[in-house]
Amino acid sequence: MSASTAPAGVAVTCNRLIHIYSTGTGDVVALSGVDLEIAAGEMVALVGPSGSGKSTLVAILGGLLQPSAGRVHVGDHDLSRLSPSGLAALRGATVGTVLQGAERNLLPYVSLSRNIWMAQRPAARLAGRRLDPPEAILDLVGLGGEGKRRLADLTPGQRQRAALAQGLAAGPGLLLVDEPTSQLDASGRDEVLAALATINAERGTTVVVVTHDGEVGARLGRAVTIRDGRVGAEGRDGRDFAVVAGDGTIQLPPETLAAFPAGTLFEVDHSEGTVTLRAMPSPSSARDDEATTASAEPGHIG
């Protein structure tokens, strides 16, 4: 087989992305202004507490949901403006989504190769380009020569890698993967992380992984924390950062927020490369000199 004809990775941009679910009992704000840039070919983990909006964000990036407001681009596609058929084409040819649990991605009664081949049939037409044969895709995730096997024949780590292969069937520029390591032991997790690194290195595919596993976030190099429906923080190469949102707000880390609760007044000093937030004593702590001194310790961002 000649070199892959799959596209290189695509970039992702979200600007003030909002998503509201309307339910019988009222509206639920799942995303409240996500600002996020992911470069083409980057690997990023989305982390954060349960219910913070990670799955909703991934569903939007995967063309399964349209945002209530704000803008989201995947490559050249403006997802908020795509028609239903445009979204279907995006799902078929540009973005591959791997759902949590390998068995949700693959049919158990046909071989791995057959699964991928079946996913490629509509994709080849939508993508308008030649797709890699299933064996080449399986090879990429470390399952070369295993195409005749079925899901039940595989170890948990192999199953998860087979699910990654299925997500790659159409040669997407963006691969979205939900909790790929949640049911795996350490060696299974290593296999999956190695497969993701190979996909990224050999195909240039942009990879976004939703995970509760801090180790996965650290190993991918960039971990974006979603908190209360927006980007709360980032970890890059072992360093933690706060993030300025599009509306100028910064979320304090939870432990800082505990010391300086909502409503705390800060004086803001800004000099080159450094922002100093100096907490004003609250009226109650002002009555207690000791407490005032403690709560007035400045926080530094910069």
Ligand SMILES: Nc1ncnc2c1ncn2[C@@H]1O[C@H](COP(=O)(O)OP(=O)(O)OP(=O)(O)O)[C@@H](O)[C@H]1O
């Ligand atoms: N289909 C839906 N209808 C109504 N509300 C929803 C729906 N899906 C999610 N929500 C709500 O939207 C918010 C964000 O949920 P979401 O599933 O995106 O978070 P999450 O970070 O992926 O959580 P988890 O880590 O538990 O999967 C939560 O308050 C959730 O209850």
